[in-house]
Amino acid sequence: MPRLSEVLAELNALWPPSRAEEWDAVGTVCGDPGRPGDPALPGASVDRVLFAVDPVQEIAEEAVALGAQLLVTHHPLYLRGTHGVAADTFKGRVVHTLIEHGVALHVAHTNADTADPGVSDALAGALGLRVLRSLVPDPTDPDGRRGLGRVCELDAPTTLGHFAARAAHRLPATAQGIRLAGDQDAPVRTVAVSGGSGDGLFAAAREAGVDAFLTADLRHHPASEATQHSPLGLVDAAHWATEWPWCEQAAAQLDEISDRNGWDLRVHVSKTVTDPWSSHFASSTPALTTNPPGAPN
Numbered sequence: 093m094p095r096l097s098e099v100l101a102e103l104n105a106l107w108p109p110s111r112a113e114e115w116d117a118v119g120t121v122c123g124d125p126g127r128p129g130d131p132a133l134p135g136a137s138v139d140r141v142l143f144a145v146d147p148v149q150e151i152a153e154e155a156v157a158l159g160a161q162l163l164v165t166h167h168p169l170y171l172r173g174t175h176g177v178a179a180d181t182f183k184g185r186v187v188h189t190l191i192e193h194g195v196a197l198h199v200a201h202t203n204a205d206t207a208d209p210g211v212s213d214a215l216a217g218a219l220g221l222r223v224l225r226s227l228v229p230d231p232t233d234p235d236g237r238r239g240l241g242r243v244c245e246l247d248a249p250t251t252l253g254h255f256a257a258r259a260a261h262r263l264p265a266t267a268q269g270i271r272l273a274g275d276q277d278a279p280v281r282t283v284a285v286s287g288g289s290g291d292g293l294f295a296a297a298r299e300a301g302v303d304a305f306l307t308a309d310l311r312h313h314p315a316s317e318a319t320q321h322s323p324l325g326l327v328d329a330a331h332w333a334t335e336w337p338w339c340e341q342a343a344a345q346l347d348e349i350s351d352r353n354g355w356d357l358r359v360h361v362s363k364t365v366t367d368p369w370s371s372h373f374a375s376s377t378p379a380l381t382t383n384p385p386g387a388p389n
C-alpha cells in the first residue's frame with residue numbers, strides 16, 4: 093500500500109501546483125503526508141481513492157462510505173482566507189468529516205485545466221471531438237498543447253442544433269441540460285470547448301475561427317454581446333457536466349501510475365451530480381401554461 097506522500101507526489105507531477113493561477117488554491121487541503129525522511133512520522137497510507145468535481149458534504153460522506161483514504165476534487169474547498177474550520181460551518185463540517193475518517197483531500201483546479209491532458213481534453217473526448225490545439229496556449233509549452241480550452245474538429249460536419257443535441261446526449265445528465273444561442277441550422281465543423289466558466293474566452297474562440305463554442309456559466313451580457321459580434325454558435329452546458337469527464341480521465345491516469353508502481357490502488361469516480369441546479373422548467377411546458385392546481389396565478 094503506497095504512502096499518501098507517494099501518491100500526492102504523482103498527482104503533483106500530473107498537475108504541478110506551480111501551474112495554477114495565482115488566485116487559485118490547489119494542493120493538499122487535509123491529510124497526513126508525514127515528514128519526508130523521518131521514520132517516526134511516516135504519514136498515512138492509501139489503497140482507495142475517489143475522484144469528484146466538488147468537495148461538498150455528500151462527496152465527503154461518499155468517500156467515507158467507500159473506505160477511501162484520499163479524495164481528489166477539481167474545485168477547491170477554501171479559495172479565500174480562512175480563519176477556522178469549526179464543524180458548524182459547511183466547509184468546516186467537510187474538513188471534520190474527512191479528518192475524523194482518515195480521508196485526505198487534494199485539489200487540482202486551474203493546474204488541471206491547463207494540463208496536457210487537461211479538463212478540456214476530457215470534455216472534448218466525451219463529446220467525440222478531435223483536439224487540434226489549445227484555445228489559449230500556455231506560452232511556456234513549446235508544443236502548444238497545454239493551456240486553457242481546446243480547439244477541436246468534428247469527424248463529419250453537422251449543424252449547431254445537432255451538435256448541441258450531441259452534447260445533451262453525451263455529457264452526464266443534469267437538470268440544466270444544454271442551452272443554445274445561434275441558428276440551429278448553421279453548419280458546424282470546428283468547435284472550441286472549455287470546461288467550467290468560459291465566458292472570458294469569446295475573443296479567443298472568435299480568433300480561432302471556430303463555428304461554435306461549448307462551455308458553461310454563460311451570462312446574459314457576455315453571451316448577448318458575443319452573438320451580436322459574430323455568428324459564433326454558443327452551447328452552454330452545466331458547469332459540473334463539463335468538468336466531470338476530467339474525473340474519469342484523471343482516475344485512468346492514476347490507475348496507470350498505480351499499475352506502473354505495483355500499488356494496486358482502487359480508484360473510483362463519484363457519479364453523484366453536484367451541480368447546484370436541481371430542476372429545470374422550460375417556459376413552454378404545458379404544466380405551466382395550463383395552470384395546475386397549487387400553481388401561482
Ligand SMILES: [Zn+2]
Binds near residue numbers: 335
Ligand atoms: Zn469548475
